[in-house]
Amino acid sequence: MARRIFITGATGTVGGAVMRYLSQDPKTGSIELLGAARSEPAASKLRDAGHQPIHFDYDDPASHAPALEGVDAVFLSTGYSVDMIVHSKRLLNAARAAGVRHIVHLGALAPDDTPHAHFAWHQVIEHSIEAMGFDWTHLRPNFFMDTVWKGFAHRPDRLVHFIGDRKVSWISSDDMAAVAGEALKSSSGHTGQTYRLAVEALSFADVAAILTDITGTEVYYRPRPAADLLPILLKQGMDPAYAAGLAEGVAALEAGSQPLADAVYDTVAQVTGREPVSWREFAAQRLTSLSPRE
Numbered sequence: 001m002a003r004r005i006f007i008t009g010a011t012g013t014v015g016g017a018v019m020r021y022l023s024q025d026p027k028t029g030s031i032e033l034l035g036a037a038r039s040e041p042a043a044s045k046l047r048d049a050g051h052q053p054i055h056f057d058y059d060d061p062a063s064h065a066p067a068l069e070g071v072d073a074v075f076l077s078t079g080y081s082v083d084m085i086v087h088s089k090r091l092l093n094a095a096r097a098a099g100v101r102h103i104v105h106l107g108a109l110a111p112d113d114t115p116h117a118h119f120a121w122h123q124v125i126e127h128s129i130e131a132m133g134f135d136w137t138h139l140r141p142n143f144f145m146d147t148v149w150k151g152f153a154h155r156p157d158r159l160v161h162f163i164g165d166r167k168v169s170w171i172s173s174d175d176m177a178a179v180a181g182e183a184l185k186s187s188s189g190h191t192g193q194t195y196r197l198a199v200e201a202l203s204f205a206d207v208a209a210i211l212t213d214i215t216g217t218e219v220y221y222r223p224r225p226a227a228d229l230l231p232i233l234l235k236q237g238m239d240p241a242y243a244a245g246l247a248e249g250v251a252a253l254e255a256g257s258q259p260l261a262d263a264v265y266d267t268v269a270q271v272t273g274r275e276p277v278s279w280r281e282f283a284a285q286r287l288t289s290l291s292p293r294e
């Protein structure tokens with residue numbers, strides 16, 4: 001019987017990459033892949049990409065049991081809000097009731113005793129998954145290349161960030177998806193594993209230099225004080241609780257007091273058997289998606 005795999009956040013950065021990775025799998029007949037969609041536009045986005053959507057809204061618990069029926073493994077991805085806690089717990093309740101065995105959770109890289117809110121919330125969710133008796137695989141990525149690329153594609157002459165000249169470690173959505181996809185396809189060897197995902201340590205100035213090389217035009221880095229970040233996030237409409245935790249974590253990065261900030265791991269190669277994507281390769285792959293500069 002096909003293994004039924006349910007991907008939350010299927011229209012988002014990492015969940016979307018997991019959908020692509022699993023649908024390209026040569027043994028794809030052995031998988032039934034369902035992507036969560038909370039609206040008709042989200043469902044049609046998935047259908048247009050050749051995927052099977054299923055209605056699921058974290059804020060509509062009535063949608064949970066039907067989406068999880070017969071599911072073997074779940075990719076648990078939540079958004080940039082304190083709602084991540086209640087959203088995760090609701091999904092875990094419904095998954096347990098539906099008999100789901102394996103949860104692959106998208107968290108964030110930090111030490112186990114991190115004081116910063118969104119990292120701590122992810123770790124509380126990890127503990128819930130374990131305590132509720134699921135087979136578990138915890139993903140702990142550091143900075144997403146994709147998040148920076150989205151801002152750069154919008155304004156392709158500069159990078160702005162709030163960590164001065166500190167180096168941080170990076171991972172692409174495709175590498176996260178490959179690791180997640182391997183764990184979702186077969187629990188064997190992946191249960192009880194915490195996969196730390198960060199493949200290359202670079203400062204924002206280093207990334208700007210790579211982007212200058214790859215695009216052939218000057219890209220500069222504009223560092224701003226970490227203290228500027230919170231009002232910007234609030235103005236952009238981010239949930240205040242998540243924004244405060246994020247700003248606090250970034251201030252610790254700027255101060256050089258964030259352990260693991262530039263840690264790198266060979267997890268991608270260990271799990272997938274291939275080398276991970278560097279920033280240079282990532283930018284070269286996405287170059288064609290940039291609109292030409294005026």
Ligand SMILES: NC(=O)c1ccc[n+]([C@@H]2O[C@H](COP(=O)([O-])OP(=O)(O)OC[C@H]3O[C@@H](n4cnc5c(N)ncnc54)[C@H](OP(=O)(O)O)[C@@H]3O)[C@@H](O)[C@H]2O)c1
Pocket residue numbers: 008009010011012013014015036038039042056057058059077078079080084106107108109118141142143144147
């Ligand atoms: N960015 C980084 O550098 C970084 C680093 C480490 C960890 N992380 C972690 O990565 C996670 C975010 O991943 P991402 O960037 O892939 O997210 P994302 O691109 O923002 O996607 C969010 C997804 O969640 C869905 N969603 C939002 N609200 C929902 C609801 N009420 N019901 C059902 N689905 C809902 C969205 O669906 P719609 O399309 O319908 O909106 C979308 O598919 C966070 O947990 C964050 O802590 C991020």
